[in-house]
Amino acid sequence: MNKLSAVFTLLSLVSFTTLADDSSLPPAPAADIAQLKEVCQQMASEDQVENAELKQYVLDCVNDQLTEMGYKSVTEVN
Secondary structure, three states, X not given: OHHHHHHHHHHHHHOOOOOOXXXXXXXXXXXXXXXXXXXXXXXXHHOOOXXXXXXXXXXXXXXXXXXHHOOOOOOOOO
């Protein structure tokens, strides 16, 4: 849970709103995507997300965080 709190604290400090469209944003580093995926999976577990909805939940969660961080969205999270 400490890792989750640290990630969200970090995100809140560096998050900003961008007016640019997604295509002009830089891609996120793979390490950031992997860390966000882990956090989003933990959130899904806490929210008791059904297995059928898990993949979309994690993808939406990761993309929400990437957007807040100023990175391009992804189409899938491996």
